[in-house]
Amino acid sequence: xxxxxxxxxxxxxFPLYPGVTHLDFTGPHQIFSRLPGASVRAASxxxxxxxxxxxxxTHLDHLEDIEACDVICVPGGLGCTAxxxxxxxxxxxxxxxRGATYITSVCTGSLILGAAGLLKxxxxxxxWAWRDLLPLFGAIPxxxxxxxxxxxxxxxxxxxxxxxALTLVAELRxxxxxxxxxxxxxxxxxxxxxxxxxxxxxxxxxxxxxxLQAPAVGRRAQAALAAARL
Amino acid sequence: xxxxxxxxxxxxxFPLYPGVTHLDFTGPHQIFSRLPGASVRAASxxxxxxxxxxxxxTHLDHLEDIEACDVICVPGGLGCTAxxxxxxxxxxxxxxxRGATYITSVCTGSLILGAAGLLKxxxxxxxWAWRDLLPLFGAIPxxxxxxxxxxxxxxxxxxxxxxxALTLVAELRxxxxxxxxxxxxxxxxxxxxxxxxxxxxxxxxxxxxxxLQAPAVGRRAQAALAAARL
Numbered sequence: 001x002x003x004x005x006x007x008x009x010x011x012x013x014f015p016l017y018p019g020v021t022h023l024d025f026t027g028p029h030q031i032f033s034r035l036p037g038a039s040v041r042a043a044s045x046x047x048x049x050x051x052x053x054x055x056x057x058t059h060l061d062h063l064e065d066i067e068a069c070d071v072i073c074v075p076g077g078l079g080c081t082a083x084x085x086x087x088x089x090x091x092x093x094x095x096x097x098r099g100a101t102y103i104t105s106v107c108t109g110s111l112i113l114g115a116a117g118l119l120k121x122x123x124x125x126x127x128w129a130w131r132d133l134l135p136l137f138g139a140i141p142x143x144x145x146x147x148x149x150x151x152x153x154x155x156x157x158x159x160x161x162x163x164x165a166l167t168l169v170a171e172l173r174x175x176x177x178x179x180x181x182x183x184x185x186x187x188x189x190x191x192x193x194x195x196x197x198x199x200x201x202x203x204x205x206x207x208x209x210x211x212l213q214a215p216a217v218g219r220r221a222q223a224a225l226a227a228a229r230l
Numbered sequence: 231x232x233x234x235x236x237x238x239x240x241x242x243x244f245p246l247y248p249g250v251t252h253l254d255f256t257g258p259h260q261i262f263s264r265l266p267g268a269s270v271r272a273a274s275x276x277x278x279x280x281x282x283x284x285x286x287x288t289h290l291d292h293l294e295d296i297e298a299c300d301v302i303c304v305p306g307g308l309g310c311t312a313x314x315x316x317x318x319x320x321x322x323x324x325x326x327x328r329g330a331t332y333i334t335s336v337c338t339g340s341l342i343l344g345a346a347g348l349l350k351x352x353x354x355x356x357x358w359a360w361r362d363l364l365p366l367f368g369a370i371p372x373x374x375x376x377x378x379x380x381x382x383x384x385x386x387x388x389x390x391x392x393x394x395a396l397t398l399v400a401e402l403r404x405x406x407x408x409x410x411x412x413x414x415x416x417x418x419x420x421x422x423x424x425x426x427x428x429x430x431x432x433x434x435x436x437x438x439x440x441x442l443q444a445p446a447v448g449r450r451a452q453a454a455l456a457a458a459r460l
Contacts, residue, residue: 021260022256022259022260023256023257023260023415026252026253026256026257026260026285027253027256027257029252029253029283029284029285030251030252030253030256030283030388033283033284040284042284042285049288049289051289053259053260053263054259054263054270054272055256055259055272055287056287056288056289057285057286057287057288058279058286058287058288059279059281059286107416127416128416145418145420146420146422156416157414157415157416158260158414158415158416158417159392159415159416159417159418159419160416162389162419162421163419163420163421163422166421166422166423167422170422170423175423176434176435176438178422178423179423179425179431179432179435180425180435180438180439180442182421182423182425182426182431183425183426183427183428183431183435183436183439184387184388184439184442184443185253185387185388185389185426186337186357186358186386186387186388186389186390186426186427187388187389187421187426188375188389188421188426188427188430189389189392189393189419189421189426190375190376190393191392191393191396191412191417191418191419192376192393192396192397192400192408193396193400193405193408193409193412195409195410195412195413196412196413196415196416196417196418196419197413197416197418198413200418201409201412201413202409204406205406205409205410205413206413208406208410209410209413209414212410212414213414
């Protein structure tokens with residue numbers, strides 16, 4: 001095929017920050033890495049190495065140097081509260097999202113989209129334990145695993161990133177391409193337990209996870225601080 | 231609790247190699263990173279940075295310097311055929327597996343376990359498109375998403391690593407801990423399509439994925455080469 005008629009690559013970007021939950025982006029990244037005609041990049045402020053849950057990612061692009069992207073996908077993580085108060089990081093998200101065809105996130109990444117002022121009056125998904133913070137940014141919490149509001153497509157907590165990414169692939173290239181990637185990654189999930197959502201988990205398990213999250217209690221104040229900048 | 235009665239950490243090790251499919255290990259790694267009392271490490275020969283599908287992992291441990299681990303988990307990937315013919319890498323897998331309580335893998339990682347001589351007469355899972363290579367190493371292919379044969383626990387293709395890891399967490403710390411981690415990662419999968427296994431995917435999708443994999447046709451010869459060393 002002559003270069004002149006070749007479709008330009010779909011530019012997919014994951015902006016990373018310290019304390020990201022790595023599966024929030026490695027799941028979608030793996031799916032997008034199999035998408036024909038896509039260029040997938042991961043970037044951080046100044047291209048700094050990024051640590052998340054014990055894995056360190058290097059050779060990242062400089063977020064500031066990226067001119068534009070078609071899809072921006074912001075992952076979540078415990079570091080999201082610091083990220084949403086990092087005005088340089090949030091500024092880059094805002095700049096790149098404004099030129100993007102799709103503005104997306106996984107998990108608490110939607111709170112960072114919120115801090116960038118991108119979710120006012122829009123429905124968005126989020127990790128179940130953090131979803132109640134979305135209204136601070138004028139967003140409407142959506143309990144769906146993958147929520148869509150116009151060009152904003154957001155996934156719920158962590159593993160929802162896989163379902164989100166396949167949904168986006170179908171949007172970008174059609175259902176058959178999404179199914180082919182699903183088959184190549186053998187995504188026929190069979191969890192050994194049925195405890196993945198608060199309404200599915202036994203009450204004692206829910207209480208245990210909520211107790212574990214108690215140390216993150218300062219997050220509301222930090223999110224409010226970020227929201228106050230809007 | 232005084233140090234004397236503290237249970238020693240469960241040492242979980244991911245040996246990495248170039249061309250690993252990153253989700254094969256990032257999925258289980260994310261799950262194990264939430265396991266109380268576990269020390270999770272990723273290592274490579276000489277601690278070299280490892281690239282997989284466009285992501286580069288750094289600050290890895292030196293595989294040769296790791297004295298022992300309780301769980302060894304070998305991920306798969308297109309690089310597995312080179313890895314199973316890398317006698318230094320396979321030698322480290324063999325050494326560490328012999329001292330491990332659990333010998334495990336995700337996806338085509340089971341072929342590397344096979345090349346290390348660890349699967350003779352044992353049932354093992356593998357990515358559906360590569361499963362037929364297991365008998366080269368004396369292993370018995372198992373179509374289960376998570377297969378168990380004694381202390382050998384193996385997952386099927388890529389995303390099976392999530393189900394594998396929760397299964398292993400339940401084995402190590404009980405069902406409640408596994409359920410708590412499942413809830414914290416919101417693992418209530420809802421794939422938008424039902425095409426994750428060859429028997430589920432439409433025939434044209436299966437044919438398309440098989441055609442994409444044709445360039446990897448040399449893999450059988452490479453696997454046979456590795457098997458000849460046993």
